[in-house]
Amino acid sequence: MSFPWARQYDPKNPFMRWMDEKLPLPRLVYNAVGAGYPVPRNLNYFWNFGVLAGLALVIQIVTGIVLAMHYAASGDIAFNSVEHIMRDVNSGWLFRYLHANGASLFFVAIYIHMFRGLYYGSYKPPREMVWLLGLVIYLLMMATAFMGYVLPWGQMSFWGAQVITGFFSAIPLVGEEIRVWLLGGYAPDGATLNRFFSLHYLLPFVIAGVVILHIWALHIPGSGNPAGIDVKGEQDTVPFHPYYTAKDGFGVGIFLILLAIMTFFLPNYLGHADNYIPANPLSTPAHIVPEWYFWPFYAILRAFTVDLILPAKLWGVLAMFASILLLFFLPWLDRSPVRSGNYRPQFRIWFWVLVLDVLILGWMGGLPPEEPYVMISQVATIYYFAHFLIILPIVSRIERPLPLPNSITEAILRPGKGEQQAPPGMGSEHQPGDPEPRPAGQEA
Amino acid sequence: MVRLIAFLVGIGLVGVLAFSLITGAVNFIADPPQATVEHEFHEEPRDVAFASDGPFGHFDRQQLQRGFHVYRDVCAACHSLGLVTFRDLEQIGFSEAEIDAIAAQWIREVPSVNPETGEADTRPAIAADRIPAVYANEVAARAANNNALPPDLSLITKAREGGAAYVYSLLTGYQNPPAELPAENRPGPGLYYNPYFANLNLAMTPPLTADGQVAYAAGNPPATRDQMARDVSAFLIWAAEPKLEERHALGWAVIIFLIFATALAWLAYQNIWRDRH
Numbered sequence: 136m137s138f139p140w141a142r143q144y145d146p147k148n149p150f151m152r153w154m155d156e157k158l159p160l161p162r163l164v165y166n167a168v169g170a171g172y173p174v175p176r177n178l179n180y181f182w183n184f185g186v187l188a189g190l191a192l193v194i195q196i197v198t199g200i201v202l203a204m205h206y207a208a209s210g211d212i213a214f215n216s217v218e219h220i221m222r223d224v225n226s227g228w229l230f231r232y233l234h235a236n237g238a239s240l241f242f243v244a245i246y247i248h249m250f251r252g253l254y255y256g257s258y259k260p261p262r263e264m265v266w267l268l269g270l271v272i273y274l275l276m277m278a279t280a281f282m283g284y285v286l287p288w289g290q291m292s293f294w295g296a297q298v299i300t301g302f303f304s305a306i307p308l309v310g311e312e313i314r315v316w317l318l319g320g321y322a323p324d325g326a327t328l329n330r331f332f333s334l335h336y337l338l339p340f341v342i343a344g345v346v347i348l349h350i351w352a353l354h355i356p357g358s359g360n361p362a363g364i365d366v367k368g369e370q371d372t373v374p375f376h377p378y379y380t381a382k383d384g385f386g387v388g389i390f391l392i393l394l395a396i397m398t399f400f401l402p403n404y405l406g407h408a409d410n411y412i413p414a415n416p417l418s419t420p421a422h423i424v425p426e427w428y429f430w431p432f433y434a435i436l437r438a439f440t441v442d443l444i445l446p447a448k449l450w451g452v453l454a455m456f457a458s459i460l461l462l463f464f465l466p467w468l469d470r471s472p473v474r475s476g477n478y479r480p481q482f483r484i485w486f487w488v489l490v491l492d493v494l495i496l497g498w499m500g501g502l503p504p505e506e507p508y509v510m511i512s513q514v515a516t517i518y519y520f521a522h523f524l525i526i527l528p529i530v531s532r533i534e535r536p537l538p539l540p541n542s543i544t545e546a547i548l549r550p551g552k553g554e555q556q557a558p559p560g561m562g563s564e565h566q567p568g569d570p571e572p573r574p575a576g577q578e579a
Numbered sequence: 580m581v582r583l584i585a586f587l588v589g590i591g592l593v594g595v596l597a598f599s600l601i602t603g604a605v606n607f608i609a610d611p612p613q614a615t616v617e618h619e620f621h622e623e624p625r626d627v628a629f630a631s632d633g634p635f636g637h638f639d640r641q642q643l644q645r646g647f648h649v650y651r652d653v654c655a656a657c658h659s660l661g662l663v664t665f666r667d668l669e670q671i672g673f674s675e676a677e678i679d680a681i682a683a684q685w686i687r688e689v690p691s692v693n694p695e696t697g698e699a700d701t702r703p704a705i706a707a708d709r710i711p712a713v714y715a716n717e718v719a720a721r722a723a724n725n726n727a728l729p730p731d732l733s734l735i736t737k738a739r740e741g742g743a744a745y746v747y748s749l750l751t752g753y754q755n756p757p758a759e760l761p762a763e764n765r766p767g768p769g770l771y772y773n774p775y776f777a778n779l780n781l782a783m784t785p786p787l788t789a790d791g792q793v794a795y796a797a798g799n800p801p802a803t804r805d806q807m808a809r810d811v812s813a814f815l816i817w818a819a820e821p822k823l824e825e826r827h828a829l830g831w832a833v834i835i836f837l838i839f840a841t842a843l844a845w846l847a848y849q850n851i852w853r854d855r856h
């Protein structure tokens with residue numbers, strides 16, 4: 136949609152022409168994910184993960200709706216209604232295992248998608264809004280997954296809800312009131328289960344709405360690319376369809392194979408055994424841990440062990456929220472004009488340290504809060520905050536980027552051989568003669 | 580401005596963390612964490628293979644039937660199996676007539692209402708009934724078991740780390756406490772030392788005490804304690820995951836289809852991009 140050479144929708148079939156006049160929905164699709172969307176021709180496999188996350192959302196919604204037909208959100212029968220799904224409902228076990236493992240693979244796809252953005256500077260102008268909307272989606276996903284995990288009403292469901300809503304009681308003065316308001320009682324019970332089910336059903340559709348905004352915002356400047364430089368002309372792009380639909384088709388195949396392996400052969404591998412014990416408010420599990428995709432944040436939460444001005448618990452909660460909120464400021468923290476990590480020798484090193492650091496945080500978050508794990512979490516948490524708040528702003532100031540290729544086509548034909556020393560601003564500013572971005576749907 | 584604020588926030592958080600870290604490190608050195616006794620004497624479940632293991636796993640119906648007999652003759656005295664109906668036993672190879680007999684002769688009747696007086700009553704179980712609960716409620720269960728609660732076994736192989744191997748190890752793991760075990764960790768009255776149980780002392784009386792305790796039909800392996808423990812663990816895998824065979828079979832069909840479809844998608848991708856690489 137954004138480039139003048141984008142193909143125009145030109146229906147031949149009289150019905151489609153009639154449709155195009157009355158409701159140009161096919162045109163919208165054509166321009167969004169069809170031949171009418173020109174995409175840089177040098178995308179690598181990391182650009183598959185947006186489509187894969189979208190597929191995962193669809194899988195969650197479809198399997199979730201089937202589960203909701205048989206599930207009962209009441210403290211007395213929720214656990215048994217899930218077992219009813221597993222034993223009595225036709226293919227119920229399939230839908231439940233797809234839904235539970237689909238949630239995990241959804242997060243795998245999202246994390247790769249986000250780290251792709253971090254490495255290739257996708258959060259930088261002109262795509263800041265795409266990044267910000269992505270973070271909104273991520274927050275909504277976390278809320279959805281947390282509430283979904285409460286629904287089977289096993290021990291981890293109950294105690295996870297207890298611990299996570301307990302964060303709010305760290306807020307001074309009103310904390311306890313907020314917690315009781317969220318739970319609808321003093322401890323998780325039937326009221327909690329009902330409201331979580333209601334929201335767990337609602338939020339995925341809110342996510343779908345934000346996904347549309349996310350893609351809309353992306354289509355204004357067009358997709359980024361691994362070289363991090365702007366599209367200069369038609370030779371730099373290919374139409375989304377059939378080029379990237381074909382590539383995404385292959386990616387979807389791999390993703391579904393992974394999902395099938397988990398669902399059919401390791402369905403409970405990523406879950407916690409305690410969640411097959413019915414919720415019991417009188418018996419606290421030995422180790423309360425959230426689902427694996429929250430482990431890095433759980434490690435950050437527990438890294439604060441000393442009261443210093445504020446109580447340790449409040450520090451932990453603040454830091455945990457800060458660890459995500461700071462990502463909203465990333466476009467303004469990293470001011471390097473070069474987007475792609477391929478051309479940023481220093482940034483690239485720190486990036487991989489960050490990847491390692493988050494993996495360590497995840498590992499520690501799944502372990503009991505004992506020494507030396509807590510000390511390791513503390514070192515890793517220090518690096519996490521230092522990376523974004525201190526190192527990245529400094530690196531973007533002092534680093535000397537490698538020479539950028541002159542164009543995407545050249546980056547493909549002669550990989551790694553830039554023609555010119557990158558002047559500041561190269562690769563991120565709009566070049567003279569670039570088309571002015573236009574909002575979606577207005578090019579017709 | 581943003582970067583200045585970020586820098587200050589960053590320094591602040593790093594400072595608080597560094598303080599926590601130093602405090603933790605000082606404590607760690609001054610007072611190194613001691614491994615707890617539970618930790619030291621606890622043992623991981625033993626290695627034991629079941630026919631249902633792995634992606635090709637299937638149930639050994641003979642074994643499940645033997646395991647059911649162990650459950651019925653031993654465990655059912657204390658443990659319920661509330662998610663399983665008698666009719667489900669058809670899946671492990673019992674005939675309808677056998678199931679009717681099993682239900683009618685079950686050691687407990689199911690609660691019902693007397694059709695004449697309307698008073699609470701019991702009647703013999705039928706095939707459609709769930710396996711009847713052992714105790715009227717938790718208080719009764721605890722009163723009969725030294726204040727411990729025998730858990731329902733329907734999901735036990737999914738509800739414990741280690742699964743069926745854990746159940747097997749627990750059943751065969753009763754032993755005399757080692758001489759080095761500190762006095763406060765020795766089993767009190769009504770408790771039994773078992774290193775596979777998290778806190779080492781279990782309130783379940785050793786259930787499998789003698790070879791031949793359950794009468795196995797001719798043609799089966801001898802009913803040693805080890806064999807009975809294996810068989811009942813295998814039966815409990817089925818009870819927790821009755822759809823396992825269906826899942827494995829469908830899994831292979833789906834994955835073979837997906838590999839084929841993905842290979843085609845790969846070829847289509849290569850073909851479409853031929854002129855662009």
Ligand code: HEM
Binds near residue numbers: 192238280
């Ligand atoms: C963003 C998308 C979604 C995510 C990340 C998600 C995540 C989860 C998770 C982690 C669970 C717990 C699974 C378990 O341990 O068994 C769950 C359960 C559940 N979800 Fe979702 N879900 C999503 C969308 C939906 C939708 C759209 C619906 C219904 C319209 C739905 C309905 C249910 C139901 C009924 C359960 C409880 C049954 C069960 O535990 O299997 N979910 N969800």
